Amino acid sequence: MIDGLTFGGAETLLRDLASGLEDHGYRITVGYSTPGPFVQELANKNLKLIRISRFGLVDPFFMMKMIKLWRADPPQVVHTHLFKSDFHGRLAARLAGVPVVVSTLHNNDTWANNRLMGHLYGATAMWADQLIAVSPEVKEFHRSKTGVPEEKILVINNGVNVRAFSGYEEQAKQIRVEFGIAESAPLFGIVGRLKPQKNVAMFLLAAAEIIKLQPEARFLIVGDGPLQSDLELQTKNLGISSSVIFAGMRKDVPAILNALDVLVLSSLWEGLPVILLEAMAASLPVVSTTVDGVVGVVQSDVTTLLVPTSDHKALANACLRLARDPGLREKMGQAGLQRVSDHYSLDHMIDLVSSLYMELLTKKGLVSK
Numbered sequence: 001m002i003d004g005l006t007f008g009g010a011e012t013l014l015r016d017l018a019s020g021l022e023d024h025g026y027r028i029t030v031g032y033s034t035p036g037p038f039v040q041e042l043a044n045k046n047l048k049l050i051r052i053s054r055f056g057l058v059d060p061f062f063m064m065k066m067i068k069l070w071r072a073d074p075p076q077v078v079h080t081h082l083f084k085s086d087f088h089g090r091l092a093a094r095l096a097g098v099p100v101v102v103s104t105l106h107n108n109d110t111w112a113n114n115r116l117m118g119h120l121y122g123a124t125a126m127w128a129d130q131l132i133a134v135s136p137e138v139k140e141f142h143r144s145k146t147g148v149p150e151e152k153i154l155v156i157n158n159g160v161n162v163r164a165f166s167g168y169e170e171q172a173k174q175i176r177v178e179f180g181i182a183e184s185a186p187l188f189g190i191v192g193r194l195k196p197q198k199n200v201a202m203f204l205l206a207a208a209e210i211i212k213l214q215p216e217a218r219f220l221i222v223g224d225g226p227l228q229s230d231l232e233l234q235t236k237n238l239g240i241s242s243s244v245i246f247a248g249m250r251k252d253v254p255a256i257l258n259a260l261d262v263l264v265l266s267s268l269w270e271g272l273p274v275i276l277l278e279a280m281a282a283s284l285p286v287v288s289t290t291v292d293g294v295v296g297v298v299q300s301d302v303t304t305l306l307v308p309t310s311d312h313k314a315l316a317n318a319c320l321r322l323a324r325d326p327g328l329r330e331k332m333g334q335a336g337l338q339r340v341s342d343h344y345s346l347d348h349m350i351d352l353v354s355s356l357y358m359e360l361l362t363k364k365g366l367v368s369k
Contacts, residue, residue, distance in 0.1 A: 001066070001089045003054075003082040004034025007223055007249055008193050009274035010081050010106040011038045013134070013158055019045045020350035026357075031069070033062070033084070037249055054084060063088040063095075070096035076366055077102060077357050080128075083109070083121065090127040100360045104132045105142050105153070107271035108292055110197075112145040122146030129360050132353070134158045135272035137292035154356065157297075158272045159349030162341050164254060165281040171255035179220070179245050181259075186217045186323035188287075189260040191253065191275045194225030199289075201227075201234060202266040202312045208238045209316035214323055219244045222256055257282040261329060262322050267291050268309060277344050280336035285329045287318045297344070303336035 002014050015038055018028045022045075030047055032039075033054040042049055050069065054062040066089060070078065077100040080089040086103045093101045103125075112118040122142070125131060131153045133139035139153045173183070181187055188207070192198045200221060207219045221231070221244065228246065235244045250256055253275075257263065263279035263286045270276075270293035277297070279286050286304040288294045298304035305321065307314040322329050361367040 001031040001052075001078060001080045001085040003032070003084045004036055005030075005032045005038035005042065006034060006036030006193070007038070009158075009271075010104075011036070012274045013104075013106070014038075014081055015041055015045070016159075016161065016346055017350060017353060018042065018047055020346065021354060022047065024350065024354050026354075029073075029075070031066070031085075037251065041251075054088075057084065059088070063092045066092035067096045070098055074098070076100060076361060079104070082106065083111070087121060087124055090124045094127045099364045099366060100357065101128045102130050102132065102356065102360070103128050104134065105138050105271070106134055107197075108138060108141040108269045110269065112141070118146045122148045125152055128152075130154055130356060132156050132356070133271075135293050135296055137296050138271045141292065156349060156352045156356070157344055158274055158277060159344050159346040160274065160277040160281050160340065161346040162281045162337070165257060165278060166283075168255040168258040168282075171252065172258035175252070175255055175259040179218075179247070181218045181220075181245075182216065184216070186214060186261050187220060187259065188217065188262050188264050188319055188323075189220040189222060189256065190264045190266065191222040191256065192273075193223050194221070194227045194231060196227070197268055197270075199266045199268050199310070200231050202289075202310060202315065203264055204231065204234050204238060204240070204244065205312035206264075206266070206316040206319060207244060208240050209313060210319055210323070211240055211243055213320060215243075217243065217323060220247055220256070220260065221245065222247045222250050222253070224248050253278065254282065257284055260284060262287055262319060264315070264319065265289060265291075265294060266315060267294075270294055272297060277340050280340040280344075283333035283337045285322055285332035285336065287315060287322065289315070297339075299335065299339060303332055303339055305332075 031050045078093040078098045079102045080086045125148045133155050265288035270291045272293045289309040290306045305318040
């Protein structure tokens with residue numbers, strides 16, 4: 001169960017996890033509230049989908065619909081993702097008699113800094129058998145901010161299908177042709193929802209600095225969201241509209257990554273961004289802010305150049321360093337590929353989640369040892 005199937009890291013992880021678990025022999029149904037492009041992606045994988053409408057942050061009718069659904073077709077495991085699905089789904093699963101309830105903690109969300117909100121959310125953990133944190137930093141954040149006991153949280157790092165991000169050389173060339181970007185032009189990209197967390201405004205400020213010294217550079221923004229009109233206006237006010245491309249939603253992210261020279265993360269906070277792992281799988285060097293969920297994954301100055309949060313000039317300087325040094329880009333890209341292959345594979349993540357399900361089902365006497 002997830003809040004929606006819009007464009008984002010949690011949605012990507014759920015898509016890959018659900019598909020991988022079906023390959024392991026599970027019967028999976030994906031429930032969601034807000035539709036988006038991932039509906040079709042999951043449908044293409046022949047996964048069963050159910051939309052459960054929701055109104056507002058707290059909606060008792062949303063909970064009642066889940067209870068009715070799960071009583072009609074009782075699952076052995078309910079696995080929730082993101083705040084609204086966690087908040088309603090944990091209790092709904094218990095009231096419906098579901099034997100095993102699991103939640104994945106995807107992010108260091110700022111709402112948890114509100115003590116009341118954080119501890120109210122944390123209190124719902126009593127209805128879950130296990131919480132999965134996508135990184136050690138996310139585990140520590142929730143332990144301190146939401147009051148969830150440490151032993152209740154298991155770390156299972158996000159994973160990606162490393163093989164799915166190679167072999168896109170021709171498609172990458174076509175993407176540059178599509179957007180009118182010269183093959184020799186340094187191309188910096190940011191991929192994600194256009195919302196405050198991603199701090200795309202900082203990326204644009206850095207772009208303005210880069211253009212002063214590297215006028216042929218281009219900047220690709222992939223994704224949509226509530227801040228798009230504000231960011232387009234900022235681009236115009238900075239006088240860099242001819243160098244910045246708002247590509248909107250794209251289904252060809254592997255090819256997009258292969259078309260870039262550098263992936264940029266200007267985030268204010270993260271859990272463990274899937275796009276970071278995908279970029280490393282595509283042998284792409286990364287410039288990122290020093291936020292939890294990134295610094296624990298990358299190797300500074302080996303796979304990634306790290307810069308202070310909200311320092312757009314430092315971000316610009318790091319990007320310029322990579323733009324001017326193709327050898328460094330190649331070296332960092334290969335180091336990133338090796339790191340994600342060794343530590344963040346999708347197969348390993350799916351195996352760990354499957355093992356957790358079986359362990360919990362065994363404890364409830366539903367699976368024999």
